[in-house]
Amino acid sequence: MGVVDFHIHPVIRVSSILAEMDRAGVEYGVLLGLDLSTDPLKRRSVREKLRKRFYSSSWLAYRPELWRIFPTGGSVEDAVRRFFEMLRESYPEAKVSNREVAELAELSGGRLVAFGSVNVGMGSRYVREKLREIDELNLKGIKVLPTLQFFNPARDKAFKLVLEYCEKNRRMLVYHTGCDPGPFEIPDLAEDANPRHLMEVLEEYTPTVVLTHMGSYSAIAPGIWFYEALDVMRKFDFVYADIAAVTGFILKRKVVSEIRNTVGFDRVLFGSDYPVLVGSNIAREVLAVREAPSLTPAEKEMILELNARKLLGL
Secondary structure, three states, rough: OOOOEEEEOOOOOOOHHHHHHHHHHEEEEEEEEEEEHHHHOOOOHHHHHHHHHHHHOOHHHHHHHHHHHHHOOHHHHHHHHHHHHHHHHHHOOOOOOHHHHHHHHHOOOOOOEEEOOOOHOOHHHHHHHHHHHHHHOOOOEEEEOOOOOOOOOOHHHHHHHHHHHHHHHHEEEEEOOOOOOOHHHOOOOHHHHHHHHHHHHHOOOOOOOOEHHHHHOOOOOOOOOHHHHHHHHHHHHOOEEEEOOOOHHHOOHHHHHHHHHOOOOEEEOOOOOOOOOOOHHHHHHHHHHOOOOOOHHHHHHHHHHHHHHHHHHO
């Protein structure tokens, strides 16, 4: 059985990524670009949304350890800025721009597929410019993150530009769902990445969409929006999901049964989240699927290889 990893971050050298793929028996991988900026925090509407959600969050009462994320006397946006700076410091070798991921894919001998990223929170003019860049580079798809890009898919017009582009140009949309590290471990701050917010816009636009983490990533509440992700997948047959960073939850017998009895496994993709998943690597994530007693051999093959090959045309 071969393996296709649909969720790799180019934040270390490409030679290290390829070496880890070899160790794990992965034939192909998807490199996900990342277009981030704190500039959207300059908008009052963004700051007010974060503050309102932060100060009304009940999670801070139930999980007081979350307070350590926030600097004493600082605002929620200060914590977000600090988190972005920490990301830059943690991965000094990161090559995540659209042009960089395209170049890395070229260096991989055909083993890595480049997906770009568009920061929806930067507004429509910026989004149009980035979409032209993605078209010029002929990237296979686009990654967006409602959390780290500060947008709501149901309300932000710039997001509709991305959907329209993907539908018209047959590009895949890789869409972050679930919480995110740092301040966005507080579910209220990550609420825009709840899959339910996609319901309305996907009535209008129908590109192939991949929900990363199957709505389930959360350090404090694993599986947080799993059922919302299932609802979206049940309603729209062009919506897929990857299981990056959530194999510990997704491979539980009860959860596997829920997937099997609602949408099946022909739209579920393997992803490792390498190398940002602390304490794991691609090989361990592959092994978790291969040895999962809850999955049939046919389901394992679909998850690890067949579904991704079909989507990517491999």
